[in-house]
Every structure is written in C-alpha cells, then in structure tokens.
Amino acid sequence: MIILLLCMGLIIGIVCMEFLSYIIHRFIMHGFLWNIHKTHHKHGKNFFELNDVFSLFFALVSMCLSIVGYTNGDYFLFGIGFGIIIYGFLYFFIHDILIHKRVKISVRTKNRYIQHIIHAHKIHHSMIDKFPSQSFGLLWVPYKYRKNRG
Ligand SMILES: [Zn+2]
Numbered sequence: 001m002i003i004l005l006l007c008m009g010l011i012i013g014i015v016c017m018e019f020l021s022y023i024i025h026r027f028i029m030h031g032f033l034w035n036i037h038k039t040h041h042k043h044g045k046n047f048f049e050l051n052d053v054f055s056l057f058f059a060l061v062s063m064c065l066s067i068v069g070y071t072n073g074d075y076f077l078f079g080i081g082f083g084i085i086i087y088g089f090l091y092f093f094i095h096d097i098l099i100h101k102r103v104k105i106s107v108r109t110k111n112r113y114i115q116h117i118i119h120a121h122k123i124h125h126s127m128i129d130k131f132p133s134q135s136f137g138l139l140w141v142p143y144k145y146r147k148n149r150g
Pocket residue numbers: 025029030037041124
C-alpha cells in the first residue's frame with residue numbers, strides 16, 4: 001500500500017508539474033512576472049539568471065512537501081514532493097544542460113522524443129519578447145511543435 005501511494009504521488013507530482021509549468025510559463029512568466037522571466041529570454045553573460053528564482057521556488061515547495069509527507073507518514077504527499085523533485089531534475093537536465101548548455105558537458109542524443117522537446121523549446125525562444133510567444137511546455141510536445149512533425 002505504501003508503494004502504491006508513493007507511486008501515485010510520484011506520477012501525479014510529475015504530471016501536475018508539467019501542467020503547472022505550462023500555465024505558469026504562459027500566464028505568469030509571460031504575464032506580470034515577465035521582468036523576472038525576461039532574464040532567461042535575453043540572457044547575458046552571467047551563469048545565473050534572475051529567472052532561476054522560479055526553480056528555487058519549486059525546489060523549496062518540493063522539499064517542504066517531501067519533509068511534511070515523510071514526517072507525517074503521508075506517503076502520497078511524500079510521493080508528490082518527490083515527483084516534483086524528479087521533474088525538477090528532468091527539467092534541469094533537458095532545459096538547462098541539453099537545450100541551453102549552461103553546464104559545459106557534452107551530451108548528444110538522437111532520441112526522437114528529446115529532439116521534439118529541443119525543437120519545441122527553440123520555437124519558444126525564437127521570440128524574445130513577452131508577446132507574441134508560443135510553445136510553453138517542456139515534456140509534453142504538441143504535434144504542431146514536433147520536429148519534422150514525426
Ligand atoms: Zn518564456
């Protein structure tokens with residue numbers, strides 16, 4: 001039962017984060033918090049961007065949920081918190097390392113799904129302003145943003 005609750009929490013945490021990050025990116029980051037998010041679209045020479053506060057915020061939320069879940073024996077909540085942590089690592093690996101190469105390590109992949117993600121995010125970055133913009137998600141790539149539509 002514990003494993004089931006944990007797995008359900010994990011899956012819900014990851015799926016909800018993709019949904020939430022789409023909503024937050026589209027309506028908040030490209031909305032009233034554009035001044036923070038624009039540091040990612042108009043990136044300077046510094047390693048850190050003010051936009052990193054969003055990652056910090058979710059790291060904090062995920063740690064709080066995990067700790068509260070664990071200390072109360074609530075494995076579902078622990079799973080959600082841990083799912084957000086996994087999503088954060090996936091996001092960092094795909095978005096910050098594979099796409100933006102913030103960490104200078106050479107990772108090459110011909111994986112079709114990863115190519116779709118990279119292509120879709122490059123479409124997002126082809127527009128450097130708040131509006132117009134498109135392709136806000138990361139892991140879920142709508143058909144119209146897929147590379148070669150495959
Ligand atoms: Zn953006």
